Amino acid sequence: MSAGEVGLCASCRHRRWVASGKGSRFLYCRRSETDPLFPKYPRLPVLRCGGYEAREEREGGPPAASRP
Numbered sequence: 001m002s003a004g005e006v007g008l009c010a011s012c013r014h015r016r017w018v019a020s021g022k023g024s025r026f027l028y029c030r031r032s033e034t035d036p037l038f039p040k041y042p043r044l045p046v047l048r049c050g051g052y053e054a055r056e057e058r059e060g061g062p063p064a065a066s067r068p
């Protein structure tokens with residue numbers, strides 16, 4: 001999934017990629033743990049978000065399946 005398909009979440013410090021047992025990947029928003037206004041699994045792409053905070057490190061899309 002490209003950064004354009006993910007939107008703001010691609011570079012947000014609050015996102016996590018989670019994998020289902022069937023191999024699909026979902027973007028999980030950690031803001032949802034402390035604020036119910038944020039969905040656990042936001043509909044992508046996210047184009048505007050009041051909770052966005054840039055990651056300090058640069059990362060692309062979801063991690064490769066073979067990455068440890």
Ligand code: SF4
Pocket residue numbers: 008009012013014015028029030031038042046049050051052053
């Ligand atoms: S806070 Fe907003 S931009 Fe950041 S991961 Fe959650 S939904 Fe995406």
